[in-house]
Amino acid sequence: MFELELSKIDAFRNLVKALSVIVEEGCFTLGEEQMRLLAMDPSHVAMVDFELPREAFDKYLCEGEERLSLNISEFLKFLDRIQRDEYVRIWLDEETRKLVIECSRGGHVRQFMMPLLEPSEEEVPSPKIFFKAHARVLTQSLRRAVRDAALVSEHVKVEITPEELKISAEGDMGSSMARWDKTAEDLLELKVEENAVATFTLSYLQDIVNAASVSSEVASLELSSDMPIKLDFELPQGRLIYYLAPCIGV
Amino acid sequence: MPKKIARRIKARDVWVRELALDDPRLAQELDYTRDYLRVKAPEGSLCVVCKGSKLLCGKPRCPVITRLLSTVRLWRRVKGLNIEGTSPPSVFVGRFGYPYVYAGPLTPPTYGDTSILDEPERWFGRSIEEIIDFRSQLIRGTFKVHVKRPEKAGRLMERTLELALSENYVETEMELRKRPRKNFYLDGEVQPIGPTAPLKDVEIGYVRWDHRMERAYYDDDLKAAEAVRMIYERGVPVTKIQRAFSVGAFGLKRNRRLVPTRWSITAVDSILSLDLIKRVKRCPWINEFEVYESDYLGNRFEVLLVPDAWSYEAFEAWYPRTLWNPDAEDIALITDWEGYGGRWRYASMGGCYYAGRLAVAEHLAERRRQARVFIFREAYPDYLLPVGVWQVRENVRNAMRQRPLKFNTLEEALERISRRLTIGLKHWVGASTLLRETLTQRKMTDFLRRKG
Numbered sequence: 001m002f003e004l005e006l007s008k009i010d011a012f013r014n015l016v017k018a019l020s021v022i023v024e025e026g027c028f029t030l031g032e033e034q035m036r037l038l039a040m041d042p043s044h045v046a047m048v049d050f051e052l053p054r055e056a057f058d059k060y061l062c063e064g065e066e067r068l069s070l071n072i073s074e075f076l077k078f079l080d081r082i083q084r085d086e087y088v089r090i091w092l093d094e095e096t097r098k099l100v101i102e103c104s105r106g107g108h109v110r111q112f113m114m115p116l117l118e119p120s121e122e123e124v125p126s127p128k129i130f131f132k133a134h135a136r137v138l139t140q141s142l143r144r145a146v147r148d149a150a151l152v153s154e155h156v157k158v159e160i161t162p163e164e165l166k167i168s169a170e171g172d173m174g175s176s177m178a179r180w181d182k183t184a185e186d187l188l189e190l191k192v193e194e195n196a197v198a199t200f201t202l203s204y205l206q207d208i209v210n211a212a213s214v215s216s217e218v219a220s221l222e223l224s225s226d227m228p229i230k231l232d233f234e235l236p237q238g239r240l241i242y243y244l245a246p247c248i249g250v
Numbered sequence: 251m252p253k254k255i256a257r258r259i260k261a262r263d264v265w266v267r268e269l270a271l272d273d274p275r276l277a278q279e280l281d282y283t284r285d286y287l288r289v290k291a292p293e294g295s296l297c298v299v300c301k302g303s304k305l306l307c308g309k310p311r312c313p314v315i316t317r318l319l320s321t322v323r324l325w326r327r328v329k330g331l332n333i334e335g336t337s338p339p340s341v342f343v344g345r346f347g348y349p350y351v352y353a354g355p356l357t358p359p360t361y362g363d364t365s366i367l368d369e370p371e372r373w374f375g376r377s378i379e380e381i382i383d384f385r386s387q388l389i390r391g392t393f394k395v396h397v398k399r400p401e402k403a404g405r406l407m408e409r410t411l412e413l414a415l416s417e418n419y420v421e422t423e424m425e426l427r428k429r430p431r432k433n434f435y436l437d438g439e440v441q442p443i444g445p446t447a448p449l450k451d452v453e454i455g456y457v458r459w460d461h462r463m464e465r466a467y468y469d470d471d472l473k474a475a476e477a478v479r480m481i482y483e484r485g486v487p488v489t490k491i492q493r494a495f496s497v498g499a500f501g502l503k504r505n506r507r508l509v510p511t512r513w514s515i516t517a518v519d520s521i522l523s524l525d526l527i528k529r530v531k532r533c534p535w536i537n538e539f540e541v542y543e544s545d546y547l548g549n550r551f552e553v554l555l556v557p558d559a560w561s562y563e564a565f566e567a568w569y570p571r572t573l574w575n576p577d578a579e580d581i582a583l584i585t586d587w588e589g590y591g592g593r594w595r596y597a598s599m600g601g602c603y604y605a606g607r608l609a610v611a612e613h614l615a616e617r618r619r620q621a622r623v624f625i626f627r628e629a630y631p632d633y634l635l636p637v638g639v640w641q642v643r644e645n646v647r648n649a650m651r652q653r654p655l656k657f658n659t660l661e662e663a664l665e666r667i668s669r670r671l672t673i674g675l676k677h678w679v680g681a682s683t684l685l686r687e688t689l690t691q692r693k694m695t696d697f698l699r700r701k702g
Contacts, residue, residue, distance in 0.1 A: 024590070042531070042559035042590045043622075044693040125698050201691060228697055245697065247690040 002030050002066050003091035005059035009082045009103075014214045015052065016079060018233075018240060020072045021207040022048045027119050030066040034238075038124045045245050046204050049126065052238040066092065069117040070099070078112045086110075127243055131222035131230060133160035133196035136189035137180060139213040139233065142167075142221075145178030146209045150202050152176050155250050159197040160223050165190065169202070188218065196223040198246040208242050216240065313634040316379055320386035324444060327359050328430060333389050335359045337422040337454070339413040340368035342390055343496045345510030349397045353497070353508055354406070354449050355413050356388040357422040365419045370640030371487045374648055378547055378634050385637070391424040391449030397508040400498060407497075409452045414497040415463050421455030462486055467499045474501035475521045482522055488608070489640065492518045512601070515639055519604040524592070526611035531560050531590070533620045538656045539663035540621075543670065544649035547641055548633030551625060552667045553610060553649050556660065556688060558622035562610070563587035563684035564603050565626045567673050581673060587684045601639040602627075609646035624685060626678065628671055660688065 006012055019026060023039045030036075037050040054060035078101050082088055086103040093100050093113070101112040145167040149156040153171035160166075165187060168177040180187035208231060212219070216233035223229050226246050233240040305312060337357040344352040358364055366372055367384045376384075395403040400411075413420055430445030459467075462484045466477035477500035481491055496514035498506045509517065535557045542553040568582040586597040597603035606625045614621060625646060657663040668675040679685055 040694055043561070044559075044695045045691060047694045127694065127698055129697060201687070228692075228694060243694055245692040245694045247687075248692055250690050 001061070001063040001092070001094070002068070003059070003061045003089070004057045006088040006090075007058050008084065009079060009086070009088050010084060011056075011215065012052075012088075013076070013079045013082070014211075015050070015235075015238075015240065016072065016076050018208075018211040018215060019048060019050055020076050021211045022046050022242070023072050025117055025120070026070055026072050028068040028070065030062045030068055032062050032064075035060075035062075038126060040124060041204075045201070046208065047124070047127065047243040049241040049243075050239065056237045067119050068092065068099070069119040070114070071117060075099075075114065078114060081110075081112070127228065129227055129230070129243075130224065131196075131227075132192070132194040132224045133222070134189070134191040135160050135165040135180075135187065135221045135223075137165065137219055137221065138186045138188070139209070139216050139219045141178075141180070141186040142219055143209050143213045146202070146206050148176040148178055150206055154202050155199050155247055156202045156205060157197065157199045158221070158223060158229060159195075160190070160192055160221070161195045162190070162192045165221070189220075194224075196225050198223060198226050198229060199248075199250050200229060200244055200246055204244055208244065212240060212242070307631075309631045309634055311632075311634060316634060317382055317386065320379075320383045321445075324359070324387055324389075325430075328389065328445065331426045331429065331450075333357060333359050333391070333422075333424040333426065334361075335389075335422060336361050336364045336419045337413055338364045338366070338368040338388075339416045339418075339420050339422075339493075340388055341410050341414045341493060341497060341511075342392075343508050343511045343514070344392070345512055347394075348510065350394055351397055351508060351510060352392040353395050353403075353410060354390060354392040355410050355422060355424065355452055355454075356390045356444070357424060358387040358444075359389060360387075361421070363419060368489070368493075369487070370489050370638065370644060373640070374546065374644040378632075378637070381547075381637050382635065386444050388444040389424070389430060390444055390446040391426060391452060392446060393449050395508065397498070400508055406449060406452060409454050411497045411499060412457045412459070413454060414493045415459045415467060415499060416457045417460040418458065420457050423453040424449060425451040460486065460490070463490075463494050463499065467494075470501075470503035470506070472500070472502075474505070477501065478518055478521050479525050488518060488522065488643070489515075516601040516604050519601065519608045519639070519643070523604060523608040523611040526608070526615040527560055527592075530611060530614045530620050533614070533618045535559070536619045536621045538658060539660055540654035540656055541663050541666055542649040542652055542654050544645050544652070546645050546648065547637065548630040549641065549645055550628045550630070550670065551642075551645050551649050552627075552670055553646060554624040554626070554663055554667060555610075555614075555621040555654075556624070556663075558620075558688070559590050560614075560620050560622065561587070561589050561684055562607055562623045563625075563682060564597075564599060564606050565624070565678060565681065566599055566602065567626075567628045567671075581677070583673070583677060583681045585681050585683070587682070589684075602642045605639045605643040606646050609643050609650060612647070613650035622684070622688065626667060626671060628673065 019037060022041045024042050026037050026039045028035055028037050034051050034053045037048065040047045082103045086105045089102045091100050097116055099114045099116060101114065103110050146156065149167060149169035152173045152175055153169035156167060156169045158167055163182055165180045166177065169175060182190045212233040216235055218234045220232040221229060226248060228243045228245045231242040335357045337355055340356040342354060342356055358367060367387055373381055393403055393406045395407060400407045426447040427450045428447055430447040462481050463486065466472060466481055478491055478495065492515045494500065495518050496509045496511045498508045536555055537557060539557070540555040544551045564586055566584045584599050586599045586603050610623045610625065655666060657666065664675060679689065
């Protein structure tokens with residue numbers, strides 16, 4: 001038994017969009033208090049840890065624990081059909097085991113039915129990595145730096161030292177660099193135990209930052225040298241964290 | 251692209267006669283008379299200088315002579331305007347002038363079971379001479395037709411369509427408007443094709459349609475891509491599907507059209523592999539690095555499967571035709587790739603990309619496993635003439651039939667591959683996108699395991 005209602009689709013749709021850049025087929029764990037998704041991209045390079053509490057919805061009802069396997073981009077296609085001023089209800093039809101998405105305005109109702117996938121047996125463990133450096137920045141300024149890097153390269157280097165956060169890229173077409181001094185306005189926090197530097201594939205990072213920046217204003221970066229980066233996008237409610245594995249020897 | 255014909259060499263001064271003087275056996279074989287042959291050469295052709303004697307193209311045998319022998323042997327058998335024989339069956343739809351194209355049936359001037367002449371699935375292992383011979387034996391009758399209005403070509407089109415859907419070889423009589431032109435292109439890069447002439451009329455014997463294709467033909471609510479998939483599932487060989495596809499036998503009624511043979515081959519390869527890939531993506535990854543090899547017609551293929559999500563990169567290396575130096579930088583290396591989500595633009599490499607993709611997708615779908623796939627191809631000078639995309643499909647299929655060499659690491663697998671190829675690994679890596687990514691990109695799972 002699972003049902004939720006939303007008077008505005010925007011925020012939820014943006015979050016699903018942010019999931020869809022990583023996850024192809026996702027298995028949501030629906031609890032009584034929150035919905036959760038922990039998943040990796042098809043080639044296991046990136047991971048997303050997503051949680052949305054019941055308070056984020058106008059109504060959220062779930063008895064016991066349900067697992068809901070969905071093709072996220074198909075789900076998003078249905079959500080994209082919903083108008084901004086429509087009221088949304090999403091529930092699981094127990095008989096057909098299909099997800100029903102209904103939107104309505106006044107007395108006019110539209111409804112979509114979407115099949116569920118077989119839940120995969122793959123259990124994704126939550127990563128436990130100890131990070132040596134931590135920086136909190138405005139998402140928009142992070143996004144600009146990442147887009148700058150995309151002009152010149154396929155890879156981007158992220159560096160955190162006690163003095164600064166630096167994002168740079170180098171390619172045949174030139175190079176780009178963005179630096180936040182520890183006093184910079186856009187850099188809200190900088191905590192460094194040990195200098196950290198690692199390189200990442202830009203296509204992943206760009207997709208993640210672009211999609212998440214719609215929902216979140218502040219992002220926390222956590223880093224250790226040649227280890228995955230953790231990108232925690234702060235939400236009004238809930239959690240949206242990405243992990244991205246590094247490139248070595250580029 | 252059509253090559254610009256810049257220089258017509260009159261038969262009287264052509265080098266063929268010189269050849270005949272040099273080699274009496276060849277002369278006998280050619281039975282050369284002056285008006286029998288008109289030779290054309292593209293601008294700047296080495297062949298004009300070389301005359302088959304110096305092998306300036308760097309190939310071990312002269313491709314022109316190889317082709318010439320088949321052609322002349324055939325021409326001698328063509329007398330008058332009537333060609334009678336058994337069509338394998340075979341049809342051809344040209345691509346020049348699209349949407350007005352030249353289409354028509356092909357038949358050799360001989361009777362009997364000729365089916366092998368147009369069935370590349372059975373060609374693997376044959377020598378290049380035999381294959382050129384198969385190709386050159388077919389005489390092609392053509393008529394002009396608009397791809398969207400085939401009915402205007404009347405019975406010629408009807409007969410062509412029947413041939414394309416036939417289950418077996420068919421007795422065929424073509425009445426030509428004029429004798430096939432005896433032009434011969436002096437160029438080592440031209441694909442072998444038989445003589446061509448405009449068609450006046452064609453009669454065909456009893457045709458039994460392939461019932462699987464017949465069903466798709468009569469179902470004009472069935473989309474072409476679905477029809478192709480359905481027929482393939484029922485075991486029709488890829489080249490047969492391509493033949494029927496080219497005459498516009500499938501698809502929604504209003505969308506049916508002729509498709510130039512060359513395009514239809516790649517269209518079918520692409521449709522079928524996309525469908526298989528969709529299935530492969532739901533399968534578990536392979537566990538080890540696997541290497542498959544095949545060597546045929548001067549083409550060496552090394553196929554590397556990496557435990558990862560589906561993605562595909564194809565490499566083609568062509569030797570410079572002059573110096574045979576693996577470390578020189580002027581080897582033409584072409585690559586194309588796609589990630590998990592597929593690609594949207596046509597591969598720069600052309601049809602070979604899709605033919606290779608079909609062969610590996612067939613393999614993965616059959617064993618229900620997923621992998622990242624690399625196909626390395628080196629074409630050597632003894633690949634005398636381009637024989638068609640089927641060579642890639644069958645060569646890779648052959649590779650995938652072999653027992654794989656298994657390795658625990660990417661480095662070991664690449665070590666094996668680079669020992670088999672003559673171009674250094676660094677060149678392949680330098681040209682690649684996906685291979686470089688595979689070498690550098692770590693996975694989240696590496697870190698999950700370590701930290702428990």
